[in-house]
Amino acid sequence: IVLTQSPGTLSLSPGERATLSCRASQSISNSFLAWYQQKPGQAPRLLIYGASSRATGIPDTFSGSGSGTDFTLTISRLEPEDFAVYYCQQYGASPITFGQGTRLEIK
Amino acid sequence: QVQLVESGGGVVQPGRSLRLSCAASGFTFSSYGMHWVRQAPGKGLQWVAVIWYDGGNKFYVDSVEGRFTISRDNSMNTLYLQMNSLRAEDTAVYYCARDPAPIAAGGVYWYFDLWGRGTLVTVSS
Numbered sequence A: 001i002v003l004t005q006s007p008g009t010l011s012l013s014p015g016e017r018a019t020l021s022c023r024a025s026q027s028i029s030n031s032f033l034a035w036y037q038q039k040p041g042q043a044p045r046l047l048i049y050g051a052s053s054r055a056t057g058i059p060d061t062f063s064g065s066g067s068g069t070d071f072t073l074t075i076s077r078l079e080p081e082d083f084a085v086y087y088c089q090q091y092g093a094s095p096i097t098f099g100q101g102t103r104l105e106i107k
Numbered sequence B: 001q002v003q004l005v006e007s008g009g010g011v012v013q014p015g016r017s018l019r020l021s022c023a024a025s026g027f028t029f030s031s032y033g034m035h036w037v038r039q040a041p042g043k044g045l046q047w048v049a050v051i052w053y054d055g056g057n058k059f060y061v062d063s064v065e066g067r068f069t070i071s072r073d074n075s076m077n078t079l080y081l082q083m084n085s086l087r088a089e090d091t092a093v094y095y096c097a098r099d100p101a102p103i104a105a106g107g108v109y110w111y112f113d114l115w116g117r118g119t120l121v122t123v124s125s
Helices: none
Strands: A003-006 A009-012 A018-024 A033-038 A045-049 A062-067 A070-075 A085-090 A102-106 B003-007 B010-012 B018-025 B034-039 B045-051 B058-060 B068-073 B078-083 B092-098 B119-123
Touching: A003 A085, A009 A018, A018 A033, A018 A085, A018 A102, A033 A062, A045 A062, A070 A085, B003 B092, B018 B034, B018 B092, B018 B119, B034 B068, B034 B078, B045 B068, B045 B078, B058 B068, B078 B092
Parallel strands: A009 A102, B010 B119
Antiparallel strands: A003 A018, A018 A070, A033 A045, A033 A085, A062 A070, A085 A102, B003 B018, B018 B078, B034 B045, B034 B092, B045 B058, B068 B078, B092 B119
């Protein structure tokens, strides 16, 4: 399954709302989709699994939604530490695959 | 604290071998399946291999099947990736990552709830 993330780069200001999209080339079974955040030189961090379940310790400003082929990660109000690269990953079919990433940068 | 620390990366010539290690701490390593995921320079993430909590099952992405071997030593809380017949396209940062599935699940969930910072492997003559 090919995952296409859009936009490639998103330029926003702290306090704004961010909406990141992940579209799959075929339906993802059981909504087995995860989102990760990666900052330069750091380990990726799990944000969302099962399309909409927040991982432990993730603030409720992060939310995931979607099913089938269209999924969305929403950050309701951007904090300075939220500017990073975000990846989606499907684990509903073998091989598991990642999107190419969305870079969220400060405007 | 709960963490994974990779080591063993470096520069290696095409066709040669390298072994990566991942030291786990702060959690019961023997209770979790573990993965290797890689990221080529400027590229996205690619899953490489998985091993069940007890080493009973192992799976690989097609491009490394027969060349890479994942293994673990639960007494040492360490995950390994033996990489043979290395190619230029294997150049990447290699991350070890934990699968959150409990033993009772009987397998892995195929996503990753804890990652290391990675180790860089460069295959070049």
